Amino acid sequence: MRYSFEGRKRTNVRKAALPLINVLLLMILNFQVNGQVIFQETFDEANTATVGSANGVDWSASCPTCLSGDHYEVNNGVLEGKDTNGEAEWVTNSIDVSNCSSVEISFDIQSLGTMEACGTGCTSVDWVRFQYNVDGNGWTNPTNSSFCPGPCADINVIASDDVGSITYSTGCLLINGNNLQLKISVQCWAASEFWLIDNVTVNCNGVNPGTDGTIDLCNSSAPINLFSILGGSPDTGGTWSGPSNLTGGDQGTFDPSTMNFGTYTYTVGTAPCEASATVTVGNGSLGVSVDNDTICLGETGILTAVPTQSGGTFSWSPGGMTTNSISVSPTVSTNYTVTYSLGGCTGTANADVIVNPLPIVNAGNDQTVCAEEQVTLNATGAQSYNWNNNVVNGVPFIPSAGNSTYVVTGTDSNGCSSSDTVIVSILPSPFANGNPSVISGGAPLDLTIDNISTGANNYQWDFGNGDSYNTTTAESVTTTYLAEGSYVVTLVASNGQCQSTWTQLISVYNNNPLVVTVPNVFSPNGDNVNDVYSILVENGESISGVITNRWGNTIVEFNDLGFFWDGKVNGQRATAGTYFVQFEVTGVDGTVQAGHGFFQLVR
Incomplete structure (x- = not known):
């Protein structure tokens, strides 16, 4: 059944639909609150306009199959397609998207009258079709369009049949180019059938995770929200991932006393148009190192603390020394702790001073021998021995006349040494004749x-x-x-x-x-x-x-x-x-x- 609206009735229908369209527009704007609007046509041109401009981009509408009284033109603040008797097109010139890695395209659609669905025949099927063209590479159907079969169709469309009032969105589109064209086509076959299009909007980079940030914390620092470390104006509602599970939802609360330092990623949006930024949390806790030392009993050991950052203070225990290098002479093996402080952060390190006992060296008993008689000195208690007077341990020799004191220094496997002495007395030999x-x-x-x-x-x-x-x-x-x-x-x-x-x-x-x-x-x-x-x-x-x-x-x-x-x-x-x-x-x-x-x- 086909019928037509007369003046006031038709106007009332359109005006009654506009508040709903505005509500849908608010919905899409809320969805894209974080994107940058680079193109928006609200069709405020004069009635019957078939050309216009928005954000410096010109557009035109044409209806080659329209008869007298039919049109695809601006009417009362919307782009109205009436009884087009075939496909009518609204096409923009190029929109600059060179600064956009992704875009989202949306507009409001309202159907008036009784629209027929796909597959109903050439003079009855009613539909709305949307396509976009990047850098002149050809018109592309959005992935969320659907195929409309049948005569006067066999194309992908985004609306067909009675749809009432809807807001269509392409969702996130990845753009690999500099110039974008839009084309919205409609088809209807009766004077009582109208497609109303409004609020055609292009959002650039629909999500904003902010920019990367860094912060150094000590283990003793208070928890902090990593969201506050992001640069720019990041979107809320994102998620965090990283070495530890942050608390606080999209605020990403990091507790340095319990969580791992490292790089945390904040992600907003959904694939394929999600975006991420990172916050690197550095361990600002001071690093300090000190090597162990090994000494022999009675010697002095030296411990030197080496911090990762200069300018701080040192405190040693035991002893209370405050220099980075200390000299100690413990009598037993002792563990020392150094605490390094700088700018409210501290670092500690431990070192052992191992005290090895001295060997108990025995040079042997004193000896009395006759002149020209060989003597063998054998020291014990160590690993190697060094005698004075060119004596070699365990090797016989003839001592000089008189009483002589021989000193031996014995060294053990730890490099520790001690000494002992032995006296060799020489008796004068008789001379038989x-x-x-x-x-x-x-x-x-x-x-x-x-x-x-x-x-x-x-x-x-x-x-x-x-x-x-x-x-x-x-x-x-x-x-x-x-x-x-x-x-x-x-x-x-x-x-x-x-x-x-x-x-x-x-x-x-x-x-x-x-x-x-x-x-x-x-x-x-x-x-x-x-x-x-x-x-x-x-x-x-x-x-x-x-x-x-x-x-x-x-x-x-x-x-x-x-x-x-x-x-x-x-x-x-x-x-x-x-x-x-x-x-x-x-x-x-x-x-x-x-x-x-x-x-x-x-x-």
């Missing part, structure tokens, strides 16, 4: 030996012929050799701890025996008495030998029975002292007598 009356002769051979030993108080004689004699005096001793042979006389002189040994070979023969006499002293002092040293040979045929000093160095060699030494070496007077002689003598009877001994050169 005898002066035999003869060293060879025919049997029976009487032998007298003068005891010329020094530094002894006990003497043990062994004459090699079965006779022996012990005495405490340095007296001369005698013995008789009854049979031919070689005999060794041994004298051991001692002072109760140290001893010295002297030996002499005695040769006894029959019938003109070879007799060799070896002097044990001479004094080349020019008094013509005992001024030369020579070996006296009776019944000898040849002799060879060598005289050496106490170090084994050759002084003179001889091979003449008439040889004598005048006590000089290379024309220079030899040093007084002990010298050694080795010889071999062949007798006229073919016997050979080899021997050795020592003698004194006395000046």
Whole structure:
């Protein structure tokens, strides 16, 4: 059934609908309160206008299929499409959206009369269609449009049939361009059917989360709303996410005493046009560090606190020191705490001073030894040892004469050291020596030996012929050799701890025996008495030998029975002292007598 409205009735219908449209407009404005309106056409142009301008953007309306009395034009503050008999279009020029990452497009729609739905036929289907065009890339249907099948349709529309009064919105559209065009098309087929369009609005960036912010807090700081740290004018009603669950809803209350520091994100809107900003909450609590120290008992340890920020104050416990570096000498291992304060924030750190005990070093017992006798010092109680006087632990050495104090420093595996001492006393050694009356002769051979030993108080004689004699005096001793042979006389002189040994070979023969006499002293002092040293040979045929000093160095060699030494070496007077002689003598009877001994050169 088709019918038409006459003047007043039609006006009353439109005017009755306007308050509802205004209510819907308030609804959409409330929904977009945070967006920036960059285009809004309320169709306040003069009645019958088919061109207009809003926010500096021109638009035009056309109805190529309208008959006389039909139109798509401004009428009483709305864009009115009446009995268009096909598609009528309202199109804008370009709207600048270069500063918009997203837009939302909305407008009010009211249907008057009896509208037919999609699929009802070519001369009856009534609809409203919306499309947009970005940078001239072609007209695009919004995702919330629906397909309208049938003749005079087969397109996407946003309204069809009787809709009453509604506010249509595209929702958030992501824009990747600079220029936006709008097109609103209507179609109706009877003089009694009207589509009314009003309040065409484009909002730029429909949501505003504010701008990023930062704040540093101490662990002891009071809770704070992170919403207040956002820059700009952020929308309320958003949600927070981050390392901890904030309280206080969209205010995002952060409690530094219980929550984790880090970056928190505030999000407003819904996908795909949600937006976010962040607040980074830094841990302004002061950092301070101090390293442990290890000392040996009696040493001083040094602890140095290193803060992350300078300019604060220090307090140590125990001790109450107030410098960043302290020297301590605990007798037992001790834990120290430093508190660093700056600007109302504090930081603490702990360090241990480990006290290692000193090793108990034992140098050993004091020792008394004879001269030229080796000593071995063995310290215990540590890991390594260092002796004075170039002594090596556990290595034998001959100490110097007299009493000597040796100091050892022992170091354990912790590097701790202590010392101990030992005294080595050197006793003078006796010097065993005898002066035999003869060293060879025919049997029976009487032998007298003068005891010329020094530094002894006990003497043990062994004459090699079965006779022996012990005495405490340095007296001369005698013995008789009854049979031919070689005999060794041994004298051991001692002072109760140290001893010295002297030996002499005695040769006894029959019938003109070879007799060799070896002097044990001479004094080349020019008094013509005992001024030369020579070996006296009776019944000898040849002799060879060598005289050496106490170090084994050759002084003179001889091979003449008439040889004598005048006590000089290379024309220079030899040093007084002990010298050694080795010889071999062949007798006229073919016997050979080899021997050795020592003698004194006395000046």
